[in-house]
Each structure stands twice: as structure tokens, then as C-alpha cells.
Amino acid sequence: MRSVDPGKSFISWRDAARRMLADHVPPEEILWEAERGLFPAVVTNGTPPEKLKVPAAFVDLAQNVSCHNDPSRWALLYQILWRIVRNGEKHLVSIASDPDVSQALLFARAVRKEIHKMHAFVRFRLIDADETGRERYAAWFEPDHHVIEAGAPFFKKRFSNMDWSIFSPKSCAHWDGEHLTFTPGIPHDPTKSHDELEAAWRTYYRSIFNPARLKVKMMKQEMPVRYWKNLPEADLIHELISGSNNRVAGMLAEEPRPVKPRPKNAYLDKLRALSAEEAD
Amino acid sequence: MELQSKLAILADAAKYDASCASSGAVKVNSLDGKGVGSTGGMGICHSYAPDGRCISLLKVLLTNLCIYDCHYCINRRSSNVRRAAFTAEEVVKLTLDFYKRNYIEGLFLSSGIIRNADHTMEMVIDVARTLREAYDFRGYIHLKTIPEASPGLIEIAARYADRISINLELPTQKSLDVLAPEKSIVRTRHAMGRIRNRLDEAHDRRKNGDKKLRHATGQSTQVIVGADESTDADFLARSDDLYGNFKLRRVYYSAFSPIPEPSSILPVKPPPLVREHRLYQADWLMRFYGFKTSEILTPETPNLDLELDPKLAWALRNRQDFPVDVQTASREALLRVPGLGGTSVQRILQIRRHTRIRQADLLRLRISLAKIQPFLKTADHNPSAYLLDSDRLRARFLPKPKQLELFAK
Numbered sequence: 183m184r185s186v187d188p189g190k191s192f193i194s195w196r197d198a199a200r201r202m203l204a205d206h207v208p209p210e211e212i213l214w215e216a217e218r219g220l221f222p223a224v225v226t227n228g229t230p231p232e233k234l235k236v237p238a239a240f241v242d243l244a245q246n247v248s249c250h251n252d253p254s255r256w257a258l259l260y261q262i263l264w265r266i267v268r269n270g271e272k273h274l275v276s277i278a279s280d281p282d283v284s285q286a287l288l289f290a291r292a293v294r295k296e297i298h299k300m301h302a303f304v305r306f307r308l309i310d311a312d313e314t315g316r317e318r319y320a321a322w323f324e325p326d327h328h329v330i331e332a333g334a335p336f337f338k339k340r341f342s343n344m345d346w347s348i349f350s351p352k353s354c355a356h357w358d359g360e361h362l363t364f365t366p367g368i369p370h371d372p373t374k375s376h377d378e379l380e381a382a383w384r385t386y387y388r389s390i391f392n393p394a395r396l397k398v399k400m401m402k403q404e405m406p407v408r409y410w411k412n413l414p415e416a417d418l419i420h421e422l423i424s425g426s427n428n429r430v431a432g433m434l435a436e437e438p439r440p441v442k443p444r445p446k447n448a449y450l451d452k453l454r455a456l457s458a459e460e461a462d
Numbered sequence: 463m464e465l466q467s468k469l470a471i472l473a474d475a476a477k478y479d480a481s482c483a484s485s486g487a488v489k490v491n492s493l494d495g496k497g498v499g500s501t502g503g504m505g506i507c508h509s510y511a512p513d514g515r516c517i518s519l520l521k522v523l524l525t526n527l528c529i530y531d532c533h534y535c536i537n538r539r540s541s542n543v544r545r546a547a548f549t550a551e552e553v554v555k556l557t558l559d560f561y562k563r564n565y566i567e568g569l570f571l572s573s574g575i576i577r578n579a580d581h582t583m584e585m586v587i588d589v590a591r592t593l594r595e596a597y598d599f600r601g602y603i604h605l606k607t608i609p610e611a612s613p614g615l616i617e618i619a620a621r622y623a624d625r626i627s628i629n630l631e632l633p634t635q636k637s638l639d640v641l642a643p644e645k646s647i648v649r650t651r652h653a654m655g656r657i658r659n660r661l662d663e664a665h666d667r668r669k670n671g672d673k674k675l676r677h678a679t680g681q682s683t684q685v686i687v688g689a690d691e692s693t694d695a696d697f698l699a700r701s702d703d704l705y706g707n708f709k710l711r712r713v714y715y716s717a718f719s720p721i722p723e724p725s726s727i728l729p730v731k732p733p734p735l736v737r738e739h740r741l742y743q744a745d746w747l748m749r750f751y752g753f754k755t756s757e758i759l760t761p762e763t764p765n766l767d768l769e770l771d772p773k774l775a776w777a778l779r780n781r782q783d784f785p786v787d788v789q790t791a792s793r794e795a796l797l798r799v800p801g802l803g804g805t806s807v808q809r810i811l812q813i814r815r816h817t818r819i820r821q822a823d824l825l826r827l828r829i830s831l832a833k834i835q836p837f838l839k840t841a842d843h844n845p846s847a848y849l850l851d852s853d854r855l856r857a858r859f860l861p862k863p864k865q866l867e868l869f870a871k
Contacts, residue, residue, distance in 0.1 A: 273816055278809040279823035302506050306563045319562065337564075339491035340500040344562060379559050385466050386560075389473035390511060390521060394720045395735055397514025405510040415509055423512050430720060438726035442540040447529055449578040453610065453644050460648045 185213045188256040190328075192248035199260050200234060209264050214256035236266055239275040246290035249297075249328045255289055262286060293327050300325055300333040303409050304348055306341075307377035316359070318345040322371035322412055328352050331364060338362050349373070380414040387415040393426035394433070463546055469556065471546040475526035475537050476572055479629070479684060480716040482507070484518045484567035484602045486679055487624045488668065492600050498562055499600030501624060506567055519604060520560050521570040524548055524585055528574030532631065532642040533725035534689045534718055537574050541723040550589045557593060561601050568602030568624075569593070575644075579610035587615065590622035594677075603677070609646070609653035616653070620660040620678040625711070628653055629684045633700035637690035641728055654708040657681045661709070680711035687741060688733025689718035695764035698744055698755045705749065715741040740766040747772055750804065751797050769860055774800040777837060778856055785839045788819045801833035833859075 186202060188195040195214075202212060244259050262282050265271045277283055306319035319341075323330075330348065334355035337346065341357070348355045351367045401419075410416035444450060489502030507516035525547035526537040536543050557569045571589055575582050586605055593599040605623040607616060619626055630650055632638050638645045664675035683704060685697060701713045717738040720730040744766055747753040751773070758772050759765070767775045777784065777800045786795050788810060796807045806829055813819060818841040824831060836845045836855060 276812045277816055279813050279817070279819070279826045281826065284826040298504075298506070302508050304564050308563070317562070321564070336500075339493055341498055341562065341564075342492045343496060343498060377563065379563060382466060382469060382556065383560060383563070383565050385469050386473050386520065387509065387511065387517070389470045390477045390517060392477050392511075392513045392515070392719055394732060395513040395515075395717070397735075398512055400514030401510040401512050404507065404514075404516065413509065419512055426512070433720045433722050433724070434730055436722060436724055436730075438724045438729050439540055439542065440726055441531065441533075444531075445529065445539070450529060450644065453646075456610075456649065457646050460646060 183211055183213060185215055187216055188214045189216075191331075192245045195248055195256055195259065196244075199263055202260065203234065203263065203267060206268070208268075209257065209261040212257070212260060214260065215253075234267060236263065237272065237275055240266060243275055243286055243290055245332075246293045247286050249293045249332055250289040251327045252289065258282060258286055258289070293329060293332075296325050296327045297329045297333045299409065300329055301336050303405075303413060304337070305412065305414060306346060307373065307375050308379070309373065309375055316343075316345065320347045320349065320373045320375070322373065323348055323350045324408075324412060325350060325352060326408075330355050330367075334362055334364075377414075384415050384418060388418055388422065391422050393422070393429040396423065396426050398423060465552060465556075468546045468548055468552070469522070471544055472522045472524075472526060472548060475523045475543070475574075476521045476570070478536070478716065478719060478721070479521065479570070479572065479606075480515070480714040481570065481604065481627060481682055481684060481712070482516050482518045482521070483604075483625070483682070483712060486711060487602055488676060488679055490600045490676070492598075495598045495600060497598030497600065498558070499568075499598075501567075501600065501602050505602075508565055508567065518567050519570040519602065520557055520566050520568070522548070522553065522556075522572075524550075524553065524571060524573035524589065525576060526574050527576050529577075530575050530642070530644040532645070533728040534631070534641060534686055534721075536721040536723055538725070540725065543723050550585070550592055553589045554592050554597065557601075558597060558599065561599070566601075568599075568604070570604040570606075572606035575608065579608040580612055580615060583608055583611040583615045583619070587618055587622065590619070594622045607653070607657070609649040611653075613656050616656055617660055620657070620664060620675055622677065624677045625680050625682060626657050626661075626678070627682045627684070628657075630700070630704075631684065631686050632690055633685055633692050633696045634690075637692060641690060651707075654681065654683075654704070654710070658708045681708065682710055682712040682714065684714040684716055687715050687717050687738050688731075689728060693764035694737075694741060694744070694766045695755070695759045697741055698748070698759060701745055702748065702755050713745060715745070734768060736768050737766070740768060740772060744772045747776075752794055753798075770856075771800070773798070774833075774859055778859075781851065781855075784837045785845045786837060787839045788824075789814050789839075789841070799834065799837050801830050801837070 186198050188198055247255050247259055262274060266274050274280060275283060278287055300323060304321045304323050306321045309318045309320050311317045330350055330353045334348065338357050345359060346357050349368060349372055351369055353367045354365045356363045483505055485505035487501035491500035492498050505518055507518050509517040511517060526543065527545050527547060528537045529539055531538045531540050553571065560566045571586055573582050573586050590603050590605055593603065603623045604625040604627065605619050607619055607626055607628050609628055628650055631642055631645065635647045638647065661678055661681065664678040667675050687697065704710045704713055715738050717733050717735050720732050724730045744758050747758060748755065757776060766772055786799055793807060793811060796802055796810060806827055809827055810819065820840055820842045821831060824834065824840065835843065839845060
């Protein structure tokens with residue numbers, strides 16, 4: 183049994199995996215762990231890593247899986263890699279019902295979803311602007327998986343003309359108009375700033391809600407409660423739900439309004455003439 | 463009036479429009495521009511309201527003043543609702559401010575009809591033009607248009623908007639005559655035809671690298687369900703017409719909602735929300751699963767089964783077509799199996815080249831065995847003819863009775 187440090191990214195794991203593969207170390211003899219464990223960690227390698235040919239589908243899958251938070255992901259990836267390269271199971275990745283592959287697909291799906299939710303739920307706050315008017319924004323986001331690196335390029339493309347930082351416990355992303363850089367994660371939101379636009383956003387959220395079609399389960403399914411604490415609109419949810427019954431009862435009890443007479447209006451006359459023609 | 467009060471009124475006035483999509487736009491970003499914004503790929507839902515609806519766009523009316531008298535609408539001229547009007551600059555600034563905070567994908571702008579169609583349309587276009595030209599905004603813009611607006615204005619709208627829509631609201635002229643006397647299906651269809659021509663032109667121009675109509679990609683519409691006597695067959699026939707003739711991206715079905723200020727012509731009587739859901743499912747079957755309207759609904763049953771989804775209901779009516787063999791059935795046949803979606807079918811087609819598919823494989827593909835077992839034959843499961851022919855098959859799929867709730871209280 184050997185202990186191998188996968189590092190923190192797909193690239194570092196891939197390099198370690200190549201060495202293990204070159205040495206023909208089977209999956210069951212490797213303990214993928216960051217800290218030195220019971221077994222001596224492998225620091226050097228005898229055999230130079232060979233150029234491996236693996237299907238592009240595996241690389242795509244592995245890049246996503248490596249962002250997952252589950253420590254077992256590295257062993258799972260090596261197991262699949264081993265089966266492809268050493269067992270000759272070239273089509274393995276396309277067999278979605280295989281126990282290893284289906285587990286990897288689950289991990290990858292969770293990661294893709296988390297990236298998507300990052301794109302959706304990051305909320306920037308305006309920090310300040312420089313003398314040229316270029317604005318600086320910051321956001322605090324708490325993802326379950328290591329998605330900051332994978333999710334950040336989206337913001338670079340969308341907000342290339344403002345400076346921004348996304349802080350998170352996993353890692354932090356920064357854009358200054360030229361370079362996208364990453365720094366280690368931090369435990370707490372470093373910006374204590376408040377953005378006045380949040381009041382308008384909350385007004386909008388309150389007004390766009392239709393109390394006559396309450397579907398709380400659906401909302402929670404798409405916007406899981408774990409994200410709520412960083413969404414400026416989310417603390418309105420409770421009052422909107424609890425007030426909805428009364429609002430609907432109020433509407434249903436309203437006296438129907440009579441039809442007001444058609445105003446004198448040349449345009450309405452024209453529409454009426456057009457409709458009469460169409461009816462003929 | 464203060465901006466926040468206007469926002470409250472004009473967002474409330476827009477909330478009955480179900481359209482929320484921000485997908486299907488051409489890929490653009492702000493890397494080589496002066497402003498903000500990107501589109502392309504799938505849409506993003508930035509929040510969800512407790513009504514389960516996604517919040518993707520700043521959806522507002524420019525004004526809720528309106529000379530029309532559509533009786534399902536809170537903004538009709540006979541309503542006593544509070545009125546407000548944004549200036550173009552106010553909407554532009556709100557859109558940019560919300561966008562830069564990553565609250566939204568862009569703007570959905572509609573308006574009550576003021577003065578006449580062209581005047582209203584020009585005001586709406588002015589907002590979009592300012593966003594695109596003065597601020598180089600590259601996010602998503604959806605503009606509501608008016609059938610009677612002049613063709614030249616539709617062309618200008620197509621220059622700025624990713625999506626253009628006209629709400630049909632009701633599927634037949636008979637219903638419109640009663641509930642929306644200013645609206646006409648003939649004029650709406652003509653306008654949809656003109657929009658389609660503009661969108662086709664935009665498509666061709668993009669292929670030649672011409673940027674004049676670079677955003678315009680699609681049109682959609684909305685119909686209100688449960689405000690009139692129209693059957694589901696009426697709705698689906700109309701959708702068939704719109705998808706086929708005008709290449710609409712989406713038809714939105716919006717269950718008629720109770721509103722403050724109800725009309726005496728259309729007293730409030732909300733339909734079950736599940737009817738709207740079933741129409742979306744049927745619409746999906748038509749667009750992506752190769753079903754014909756005539757297969758989903760028959761002359762004897764012009765309304766969808768509220769208790770069962772339309773694919774399952776079809777399968778129960780067509781038991782002779784089942785079971786289907788997972789190992790050998792065609793893609794089309796698999797897509798018709800209740801419980802199998804597009805992704806599952808795709809995976810099954812790949813897997814079966816390498817392996818004999820068993821029940822455990824389906825489980826690992828996260829397919830619900832309970833739903834699929836009566837219809838799908840696997841290497842280790844042959845649905846018994848008894849079960850398939852049994853009337854109890856329908857009972858098996860009916861929702862559980864809700865009586866327990868009585869005791870829970």
C-alpha cells in the first residue's frame with residue numbers, strides 16, 4: 183500500500199496518476215490522501231510517466247469529478263483510468279450504468295450544477311469606483327464543491343469592464359480587467375459593505391411574486407435553502423409565503439368591477455374597423 | 463413618484479407574463495466591448511420566487527396605462543389599479559444596475575398600449591436602443607411587440623432584441639371577441655409572419671458575418687389557460703399552428719390567475735395549476751418526442767388527464783405497443799416509454815452496444831423502476847402480460863389519495 187498526494191486539482195492528480203500508471207500500481211494499492219498517512223508517501227518515481235492516450239470523454243469527466251468535495255473522488259478516477267488503460271476497457275466512459283462510471287457521473291453532475299448555481303447566485307456588491315469611473319465589485323459565495331476556478335471565466339467574459347472579486351472558503355477569484363487570478367480560500371466574507379441597490383432588488387422580488395400560485399417545493403428544489411443566506415432577497419421568502427393566503431382571499435372577495443365605456447379614441451375605432459373587415 | 467414605487471407597480475403589472483427564458487441567444491460577451499454583458503448557451507435563473515417561477519430577467523412594463531380592455535388583465539382600462547410610467551432612462555439604469563450585480567440575465571420589456579401601437583412600440587424600442595448603443599449592453603433583451611405596429615418598427619426591434627414576442631393570450635377569435643375585444647388572431651398571425659421573416663433574415667446575415675441583426679434569434683408567445691371554454695385540444699392545435707408556421711421557440715401556457723380588480727365579464731375562477739403543467743408536458747412531447755397532437759388528445763377526450771402525465775396516459779391507451787425491449791427497440795420507440803427521457807435514451811443506446819441491460823443498470827442510470835417496469839423488457843425482467851393488460855395498471859399510477867392530511871392536522 184502506498185500513500186499518494188493527489189494535490190488539489192485535476193492537473194496535480196493527473197501527474198501523480200501518470201506516475202502510478204507507469205509503475206503499474208493497481209488501484210487497490212494506492213491510498214489517495216493529501217496528508218502523509220500510515221504509509222510512506224511517494225515523492226519520487228522510478229519510471230518516467232508515459233504519454234497516455236485516454237478518450238477525451240474521460241478527460242472531460244475527470245475534470246468535473248476532480249472539483250467534487252468527496253475525498254473518494256481521486257481513487258474513483260484512478261480506478262476508471264486503470265480500467266481504461268490497463269484493462270483495455272476503451273469504451274468504459276460511455277457505459278453510464280457501470281458502477282464506477284455512474285458514480286463519477288453523479289459527482290460530475292453535482293459539480294456542473296454547482297458551477298451553474300455559482301453563475302446564478304453570486305451577488306456582487308458595489309465597493310467603489312476609481313477616478314475614471316471604473317467600478318469595483320465583490321461577492322461572497324459558499325459552494326459545496328471546488329468550483330471557483332471553473333466558474334470564474336464566465337464572470338470574466340460577462341463583466342470584463344468592471345473589476346471584481348469572488349471570495350469563498352474554497353478559493354477566491356479576482357479580475358482587474360487584464361488578468362484573472364486566484365488566491366486561497368478564506369473563512370469569512372471580508373467585505374462588510376452594503377449595496378443600496380439591494381433595496382430595489384428586494385422590491386422587485388416582492389412584486390414579481392404571484393401569491394395565487396404558491397409552489398414552495400419547486401422554489402426550494404431550484405434554489406436550495408443552503409444558498410439563501412447569501413441572497414439579499416431570500417429573507418423575504420417567509421413573509422411572502424405566510425401572507426399569500428390572505429392576499430388571495432382578498433382578491434377572491436373583491437366585488438367584480440364594471441366595464442368602463444369605450445373612450446373616444448381614433449385608434450380604437452381603427453382597430454374595430456379592421457376586426458369587422460376580418461370577420462367578413 | 464419615487465423610483466421604488468414605480469418598480470413595485472410595474473413589476474407587479476408584468477408578473478402575469480410567464481415567459482422567463484434567457485436561453486437560445488447567440489454567443490456574445492463583453493471582452494471586446496465597453497459595457498457589460500454576455501449571452502449564449504443555456505439561460506440562467508438567478509432567483510426563484512415562492513410561486514416556483516424563475517427570475518431570470520428584469521420583467522417590467524414601461525407603463526401600465528392601457529387603452530385596451532382585456533378582461534383577464536389587471537392593467538385593462540376598466541381596472542382601478544394604480545398607474546405608473548417609467549422613463550426610458552429609469553429602465554436603462556435599473557437594468558444595468560441589476561445586471562452588474564449579477565441579479566439578472568437582462569431585460570424583458572413590455573408595455574400597456576398608450577395612444578396607439580406605433581407610439582407604444584417606439585417607446586419600448588427606445589429603451590433597447592439606448593441599452594445597446596449608448597451602453598454597449600450585451601445581455602439578453604426580450605421585447606414585447608404589438609401586432610398592429612408598423613413593419614418598420616418590428617425590423618428595428620429585431621436589431622436590438624434577442625427575443626421578440628406577441629402574446630396571443632387566447633386560442634380562438636371567439637374567445638378574444640368576448641375577453642379581449644381589441645385583439646385579433648388574424649393580425650397577430652400576420653405580425654408573427656413578419657417577425658419570422660426578420661428572424662430568417664437575421665439567421666442568414668449572421669452566416670455572412672453581418673452584425674446588423676446579430677442578436678435576433680427567436681419569437682415566443684403566451685396563452686392564458688382556464689379563462690375561457692377552450693379545450694386543451696384547442697390550445698395544442700393553436701400551438702401546432704404557431705410552431706409549424708412561424709417557428710416559435712416557445713408557447714407559454716399561463717393558468718388564469720386571480721387578480722385584484724376582477725372584471726364583471728370574467729369573474730375570478732382559477733383553474734387547477736396542474737392543467738398548465740400538463741399542457742407544458744404535452745407541448746414537450748410534440749416538440750421533442752415526435753408525438754402528434756392527435757396521439758395526445760382524441761376527439762372523445764379533448765382535455766388532458768389531470769391525474770396522469772400525457773406520455774403515461776398515451777401508453778396506457780396504447781398497451782398493444784408494449785412492452786418494448788430495451789436491447790433492440792428503436793430510439794423513437796424508447797422515447798415513447800413512460801419514464802424514459804432524452805438523456806436516458808441516449809445512454810441506453812450507447813450502453814447496449816457493450817452490455818446486456820439489466821434492471822440494476824437502469825437503477826444506476828437513475829431511472830424509476832416503478833414507472834418503467836410495466837413497459838420495458840430487460841435481460842432480467844419481462845413485464846407480465848397480465849399486469850400490462852390489467853385495468854389495475856392505471857390505478858397503479860394514480861396519485862396517492864390525500865385523505866391522510868385530515869388526520870395529520
